[in-house]
Amino acid sequence: MPLERFLIGPPNSGLQQNLKPFLIMDDAWAQLANMYSWRGRMRKRFGTIYSSQGSLIADPLASRVKIQIGTYAVQTNPPGPAINPVPGTVFAVGQLFSVGADIFTVYQTGTPATMKSSNPNASGTYNTTTGAWAITYASGAPVGTTPVYWYPSTPIMGIETYQSAAINDNPTFVWDTQFSYQYVGGQWVQLGTAVWSGTDSNFFWSTNYRGSSAANAYMFTTNNNIPDGIKYWDGMAWNNMSISTGSGTTMQTALLIVPFHNRLVFLNTTEGGVNFPTRARYSAIGNPIENAGTSYFPWYSNPNAANWIGGGFEDNIQTQQPIRSLRFLRDRLIVFFGSGTESCWELVYTGNQILPFRWQQINGEQGSEATFSTIPFDDHILTFGNVGIHSCTGAQVQRIDDLIPN
Amino acid sequence: MAYWSYPSGAVSGTYPNQVLTYNYKNGTWALLDDSITFFGYFQQQSDITWQQLTLQWQQENATWAYPNLDDQNLLILAGNQEGYVLKVAQDVSRNAGALQITNMALVAGIPTLTIINHNLQAEDIATNMTGYIMIENIPATDPNVALNGTIWPIIAVVDANNIQLGIPIAGTYAGGGTVARVNNILMNSKQWNLYAKSGKNFSVNRMEFNVDATAAGQLTVDYFPSFTNTSLIQATNLGNNILDTAPYPIYPLEAEQDQLWHPVYFSAVGETVQISIYMNDTQMRNPNISQTDIQINGILLYVEPLGRLQ
Numbered sequence: 001m002p003l004e005r006f007l008i009g010p011p012n013s014g015l016q017q018n019l020k021p022f023l024i025m026d027d028a029w030a031q032l033a034n035m036y037s038w039r040g041r042m043r044k045r046f047g048t049i050y051s052s053q054g055s056l057i058a059d060p061l062a063s064r065v066k067i068q069i070g071t072y073a074v075q076t077n078p079p080g081p082a083i084n085p086v087p088g089t090v091f092a093v094g095q096l097f098s099v100g101a102d103i104f105t106v107y108q109t110g111t112p113a114t115m116k117s118s119n120p121n122a123s124g125t126y127n128t129t130t131g132a133w134a135i136t137y138a139s140g141a142p143v144g145t146t147p148v149y150w151y152p153s154t155p156i157m158g159i160e161t162y163q164s165a166a167i168n169d170n171p172t173f174v175w176d177t178q179f180s181y182q183y184v185g186g187q188w189v190q191l192g193t194a195v196w197s198g199t200d201s202n203f204f205w206s207t208n209y210r211g212s213s214a215a216n217a218y219m220f221t222t223n224n225n226i227p228d229g230i231k232y233w234d235g236m237a238w239n240n241m242s243i244s245t246g247s248g249t250t251m252q253t254a255l256l257i258v259p260f261h262n263r264l265v266f267l268n269t270t271e272g273g274v275n276f277p278t279r280a281r282y283s284a285i286g287n288p289i290e291n292a293g294t295s296y297f298p299w300y301s302n303p304n305a306a307n308w309i310g311g312g313f314e315d316n317i318q319t320q321q322p323i324r325s326l327r328f329l330r331d332r333l334i335v336f337f338g339s340g341t342e343s344c345w346e347l348v349y350t351g352n353q354i355l356p357f358r359w360q361q362i363n364g365e366q367g368s369e370a371t372f373s374t375i376p377f378d379d380h381i382l383t384f385g386n387v388g389i390h391s392c393t394g395a396q397v398q399r400i401d402d403l404i405p406n
Numbered sequence: 407m408a409y410w411s412y413p414s415g416a417v418s419g420t421y422p423n424q425v426l427t428y429n430y431k432n433g434t435w436a437l438l439d440d441s442i443t444f445f446g447y448f449q450q451q452s453d454i455t456w457q458q459l460t461l462q463w464q465q466e467n468a469t470w471a472y473p474n475l476d477d478q479n480l481l482i483l484a485g486n487q488e489g490y491v492l493k494v495a496q497d498v499s500r501n502a503g504a505l506q507i508t509n510m511a512l513v514a515g516i517p518t519l520t521i522i523n524h525n526l527q528a529e530d531i532a533t534n535m536t537g538y539i540m541i542e543n544i545p546a547t548d549p550n551v552a553l554n555g556t557i558w559p560i561i562a563v564v565d566a567n568n569i570q571l572g573i574p575i576a577g578t579y580a581g582g583g584t585v586a587r588v589n590n591i592l593m594n595s596k597q598w599n600l601y602a603k604s605g606k607n608f609s610v611n612r613m614e615f616n617v618d619a620t621a622a623g624q625l626t627v628d629y630f631p632s633f634t635n636t637s638l639i640q641a642t643n644l645g646n647n648i649l650d651t652a653p654y655p656i657y658p659l660e661a662e663q664d665q666l667w668h669p670v671y672f673s674a675v676g677e678t679v680q681i682s683i684y685m686n687d688t689q690m691r692n693p694n695i696s697q698t699d700i701q702i703n704g705i706l707l708y709v710e711p712l713g714r715l716q
Contacts, residue, residue: 002710003611006600009704014434022597022633022678030680031594033536035700036407036427036436041618044700045427045438045589047498048484051448051491060503060543060584065489094488094508094522094567096581103545105581107509107520116509116581118545153506153522155421156485159446172448176489183448188491200420200487203444372444375408377430384410389428404435 010040016403028403052186061098061149065156065174065181067190069133070148072099072141085131086150088178088195092128096151097135100142104135152176157223158204162233164217173219173233175204180221180238194238198225203372209259212289220288224255226270232289242290243281245271246300246308251281255371256326260333261349261356264288267335268323269313276315277322278337280347280357284310303354316359319343325368325383327376329394334362336374336383336392342367344390344397363397366390411442414527420566421487421525439536439589440501441525444485448493487523500697503542503584510550510579513568517575521585522567532559538588538690540697541573549577557588557691588696590685591625597633597678598707599715606711609675613708614667615649618701619660622694623651626686631676638674645671649683651700665703675712 013028014037021030034045050063070082085091097104097115104124105116112125112132124135135148158175173191174181177198182191196202202223211218211234219233220241229252230241243251249272256267263282270276284298301312316323321337326347328334333347344363350356366385368374373384381392388399407429411422425438482494490504509520530537537560541553553573562570599608613627627647628637639647649670653660660666672679683702689695 003708004600004710006707006709007704008707009616011702011704012432012434014429014432014436020597021594021680022599024596026596026598028596029593030596031592031682032436033592034436034438034589035591035593035702036438037429037432037434038407039431040703042593042700042702044499044591045436047495047500048492048502048504049495049498050502051483051493060490063490063492063502063504065491092522093520094506096506103582105506105508107581116579118547118580118582120547120580151489153489155443155487155523156489156491157444159444159448159483159485159491161447161449168449170449172446172483174446174483174485174491181491200443370410370412373410382408382428382430384412389410400433401435403433 011037011042012040013037014403018403018405051183051188061096061103061151062187064096064151064153065176065179065188066098066149066151067179068147069150072144072146072148082148084133085127086133086152087193088131088152089197090152090154090178091126091131092153095126095153097124097126097133098149098151099135100146102142152178154178155200157198157200157202158206158221160204160206160219160221161208162217162219163208164235173206175221175223177202180233192233192238194231196223196225196228198223198228202228205256205371207257207259209264209288210286212287212291214286220257220264222254222257222266224253224268224270226252226273229253230257230266242292243299244290244292244297245281245313246297246302246305246311251299254281255323258326258328258333260347262286263310263356265333265347265357267326276313278316278319279313280316280323280335281313282311282357285353310353312355314347314355314357314359316345318359318361319345321367325371325374327374327381327383329376329379329381329392332394334381334392334394336368336390338367338369338386340386342369342385344368344392346394362392362394366397366399409445411440411445419525419527421523423525423527439530440484440587441486442484443487445494446483446485448481448483449479487525497699499699500540501586501589503540503586505539505585505587507541507544507579507583507585508567508581510575510583512575516570517573518564518568518570519585520568524563524567524569524585526560526563526569526587528563530560531562532687535684535687535690536590536592538590538696539571540586540588540693542584542586544583545580548580548582550575550579550583553583555693557693557696559687559690588690590690590696591683591700593681593683595681597680599678600707600709601711602677602715604711605715607675607677607713607715608679609710609712610672610679611708611710612669612671613681614669614706616665616667616703616705617649617651618699618703619653619663619666620651620698620700622692623698623700624685624689624695625649625651625683625700626689627670628682628684629672629674630680630682631674631678633678637682638672645673647672651698667706677715
């Protein structure tokens with residue numbers, strides 16, 4: 001019998017694990033790692049390149065977040081003026097200093113301890129208790145104004161685009177656990193001087209909204225860590241946000257921030273040291289920046305209080321699940337709740353300025369367990385639940401991961 | 407494409423070690439091995455110049471209009487656990503060196519690299535053919551500079567900050583080196599039997615793979631008979647089953663072709679036949695192979711029924 005020919009193609013199926021490999025589609029894969037189905041072919045996964053380049057390889061330091069802590073002025077040795085010790089509170093093995101192309105690596109703890117030096121004519125020490133540092137050149141010290149950089153080497157905890165007013169000029173801000181950075185001159189350098197104190201589970205959620213004037217472009221940021229509070233970038237510096245609720249307490253932090261119908265809304269808030277996991281606290285319409293000097297209190301929530309101008313809050317008392325994530329579906333704000341059990345709700349705009357928002361349930365079974373997993377599309381939203389990946393259309397929520405149930 | 411970075415349930419590391427990808431156009435899924443703590447967007451403000459392009463031609467798969475080269479395109483950024491911020495590049499087939507070598511020394515006589523929070527898991531060690539790294543950026547003053555550009559299998563994951571490699575370490579490490587993960591691929595097909603309805607066993611003699619042409623690419627096409635995981639190329643002498651994605655020199659026209667039909671021969675008879683596509687150890691250690699693009703556009707099976715199903 002002549003050989004028969006059987007074409008597997010175009011390969012339009014990816015990983016399929018809901019059936020035994022004998023039963024899956026002919027062009028599906030029982031295991032699929034570092035390849036994916038794309039436009040009728042199986043393709044190798046994406047690569048990565050350094051921030052500064054279209055295509056690799058040199059200058060890995062330009063792709064790391066860094067803080068300038070000094071400058072090698074002409075004929076000065078050691079460098080000055082300098083920030084010494086380095087800022088923040090994390091001083092650890094694995095951190096790095098650079099002076100031009102010379103790299104000083106913290107490879108051991110000590111008070112201080114010698115660093116590795118890529119330049120045999122230079123040496124350095126670092127105190128992993130205090131953050132104090134010293135770099136000395138025996139010969140061949142850099143001339144001119146060579147910056148001295150310190151690399152905190154902590155995890156990247158947030159990446160967000162700052163929508164400044166200029167067309168096609170939306171800089172990206174990046175956070176590690178302690179500092180914020182912006183890409184300037186081909187490098188990720190510190191943005192402002194604010195210091196956060198979260199851990200490697202305090203990811204940063206940010207949103208763009210107006211400030212005291214509608215012409216302002218502010219970025220509001222939270223890492224849901226009480227000591228750090230809510231901060232906003234006004235184009236020049238990070239500012240701590242004061243949020244007086246009018247009941248003698250202040251709101252300290254929140255998991256999520258979003259502008260909605262001309263109000264800034266915080267969700268899953270912590271107020272006076274108490275967490276309100278189902279709360280949506282909203283500002284008055286317009287300016288969300290409190291100014292006690294002019295008795296402007298946009299976050300006062302008691303309509304009977306003096307200086308109340310429209311702020312308030314809405315607790316979802318129908319569930320004790322915490323608010324976990326959100327995204328917009330056109331003009332609707334879809335909010336996912338979850339902590340073991342899950343649900344999906346909409347924060348509905350009522351048009352009533354006394355009570356502008358109400359909670360309305362969409363699904364009582366499927367929500368989200370991962371704040372930063374939620375991805376919006378034109379007609380649905382995807383998010384990570386505790387048993388699968390959920391898609392919310394605004395009318396219903398359903399799993400979409402039937403092909404990979406495990 | 408949608409990407410989610412997450413810690414796989416099989417490991418207990420602090421940081422995500424896998425990326426789940428979802429192609430929302432055709433509803434398909436895949437898993438990637440990577441350690442990314444955050445994804446975001448980046449609007450590049452200036453064009454990339456020739457001076458900044460340092461890839462070799464065989465490593466660059468981009469067109470002239472590639473978004474990563476032009477200003478004002480919205481690009482995807484990925485941050486990792488060591489504070490690197492990288493651009494995700496769909497048309498680059500290798501990873502950037504985004505793990506810092508903090509120290510490199512012999513520990514109890516075993517070459518050991520200190521990479522703080524490397525996030526490589528025991529599952530990554532080379533026995534699974536997934537744990538390979540490429541050493542780069544060691545400064546010229548370092549006695550180990552010759553290691554730059556070499557790829558090594560991970561022998562063991564000592565702890566969260568140390569791994570063991572079989573590399574020759576010379577003198578005292580001076581710092582500045584980086585490590586890039588080198589990803590192997592793994593594609594295990596359906597357990598095919600096109601004659602199951604007829605109650606016949608299945609024989610595969612040859613497969614033709616339609617692949618995009620590369621300069622030096624290769625893949626290994628392993629195969630397992632009858633619902634087993636028994637490799638017929640690792641356990642037997644039934645060929646090496648190398649699939650070349652580079653043009654055959656004896657066919658000059660292939661050098662001009664964008665796509666190639668290249669065969670792999672099999673000697674498989676069974677209730678089912680399943681193929682497994684990956685790069686073997688030799689292929690993984692060769693940067694010209696393991697860091698080359700791979701695109702498979704179709705597979706043509708030459709099959710026949712053979713004997714009754716049992």
